[in-house]
Amino acid sequence: MKGVMIESYIEGGNQKVNEHIYGKSITDPCLGWEESEKLIYTIADHV
Numbered sequence: 001m002k003g004v005m006i007e008s009y010i011e012g013g014n015q016k017v018n019e020h021i022y023g024k025s026i027t028d029p030c031l032g033w034e035e036s037e038k039l040i041y042t043i044a045d046h047v
Contacts, residue, residue: 004043008036
């Protein structure tokens with residue numbers, strides 16, 4: 001069995017703490033919603 005961990009948020013990438021961009025991570029860069037959705041469907045098609 002294998003697993004994956006994908007960091008996903010509403011908006012892709014990350015921001016500095018003082019930028020205050022709603023839906024964007026202030027820690028690690030994340031995939032945005034659209035990229036996450038495509039990736040999940042791609043993985044599902046290959047299992």
